[in-house]
Amino acid sequence: MLIKNGLVVTMDPDRNVIRNGAVAIENESIVDVGKTERLEKEYYHLDAIDATNKMILPGFVNTHNHIYQTIMRGLSDDGESRHSSQYRWDIPLLRGLTKEACYASGMLSSIEMIRSGITTTQDSHYINFHGDAIDGIAESAKESGLRLVLGRGSWDLQGLAPEELTEDVPSAISESKKVANRWHDGDMINVILEASLLSQVTDELIVETKETARELGLGWGIHIQGPLGSHKDDPRSKNDSLRQYGGRAIEYLNSLKVLGPNSLLVHCTFTTNREIPILAQTNTPVAHCPCANAWAGRSVVTPIPSMLSRGVNVGLGTDGALTNDSLDMIHAMNFCALIHKVNYGDITVMTAEDVLEISTIKAVKALGIDHLVGSIEPSKKADLVIIDNKSIGMTPALLPIKNLIYSASSNCIDTVIINGKIALKERKFSLLDPLETVKTAEKQAQKILEKSGYLEDERFLLRGKFNYL
Known part of the structure; x- marks a missing residue:
């Protein structure tokens, strides 16, 4: 895939940030990073993700x-x-x-x-x-x-x-x-x-x-x-x-x-x-x-x-x-x-x-895995996160890195890529079913509580200053 037209925060040794940048990914690895104009020509055969008004970071x-x-x-x-x-x-x-x-x-x-x-x-x-x-x-x-x-x-x-x-x-x-x-x-x-x-x-x-x-x-x-x-x-x-x-x-x-x-x-x-x-x-x-x-x-x-x-x-x-x-x-x-x-x-x-x-x-x-991930560089595994700079908390994106730390929430996360696979795209999970995951977790949590004996002990579940009627 080719992620293009974004602000690429590489976290490479020089901490380069590429305006109108692109990241080329083949299989699970990053193969190239640079300006969109160049990468579009060289990697025209890859499926493209448009990151206009977005920031591309290492995961x-x-x-x-x-x-x-x-x-x-x-x-x-x-x-x-x-x-x-x-x-x-x-x-x-x-x-x-x-x-x-x-x-x-x-x-x-x-x-x-x-x-x-x-x-x-x-x-x-x-x-x-x-x-x-x-x-x-x-x-x-x-x-x-x-x-x-x-x-x-x-x-x-x-x-x-x-x-x-x-x-x-x-x-x-x-x-x-x-x-x-x-x-x-x-x-x-x-x-x-x-x-x-x-x-x-x-x-x-x-x-x-x-x-x-x-x-x-x-x-x-x-x-x-x-x-x-x-x-x-x-x-x-x-x-x-x-x-x-x-x-x-x-x-x-x-x-x-x-x-x-x-x-x-x-x-x-x-x-x-x-x-x-x-x-x-x-x-x-x-x-x-x-x-x-x-x-x-x-x-x-x-x-x-x-x-x-x-x-x-x-x-x-x-x-x-x-x-x-x-x-x-x-x-x-x-x-x-x-x-x-x-x-x-x-x-x-x-x-x-x-x-x-x-x-x-x-x-x-x-x-001990900095040889694998942590920066956007050729040969590193493609673990990336794409931030929506037009989301609430990121707007106006005059200094988007500062916004990410001081004013954003997880709602700004648009896309997540792990090992070259899209795990989250446009805020929707690609590989997981959140509703089914929550149901299964609730069932297992109930089993744990039943085994512990705490379900019969209101002092445990309802402890605190509020009165539950």
Whole structure:
């Protein structure tokens, strides 16, 4: 296909923006980018998409997500503390996450993400009550056409989570290898291994999962949500060996020699100024989820502008429904731009261009797939989003990149192309049936609630200050 007459924001190394530009696509790859006048002559044989009054961008990249959570959207209560809500109410729900439920959650997630311009998503899956549940996530990605970076997470310490979710290290490594063998293809599905949450894993699991990832040529990741030992139920809070680091998680991980360009650190909310140079020196990327951090009531904002100024690579993510409820990337980009201006008291930090970078080319670099996607260049896979510059929120399109970040909504998304296939055209899905997807998700959500026993507990479903009559 030939997409022509648009404003092409390439996100190439020179950050070229081509007025009246065109993108030629053959099979799943971009073969040429340039002015419409030239490409029309050379690629006259390709089916054309007219992008007049539209902006052509690389597809957006969701650098961190928990896809299984979408089917439980809204059930994590904002009237309770983060830990009491997630681990008291939700564990009975999580036990109902079968392969079928995760597939339904994945399809529902895909609808929402594609509708907001996401073409690649990461997923951290560490709820392994059912060993094949992660297969439901992978199968939903294959069905929907989304590009997926699939994280198989493990934890081996009891504390904030029940014993049923913990694995000994040999079992965790064995199961992680099985997932990699089943699903990693180096293209549409890339598997990474994860030591899920720093407060829930031993040093042995951290080191062994990282070493296994190195051996298999895979990425690795870990959540860092607060200072080491900061929560009273954190089993690592009693570990004397952590005290020398004063709660500084990045320093601690650096001492274990697990940092580097293939190690994705999620959140890093309480990163100190002395730790940012470590991230820069080791080329360790960070997944930033500002909406989730705000929802969870974090007392500080991750110092992303300071990280970027020191050369740390950052990717933007939505996180999952337990701490966000929304997978809308346009919303995440808008909030990211605004929250850092408040935090720094400086309107010049986190510009629209900065946010677009961490949602595209820097995001795929963080995930280790920048050789595949993230920019509009010949030989890259054709993952593109076309923005309607005449839509409400984008008009007048005098500075369309700024409009995209500060005033647009997902209604501005006109067309989404993933791996050379049209997933959304003129705001209508080409490959998916949204109504059927919603029906299936509702049925699976009902099954999860029935198994949990919460349907009989009005305190759970109707909790809050409003009186339901």
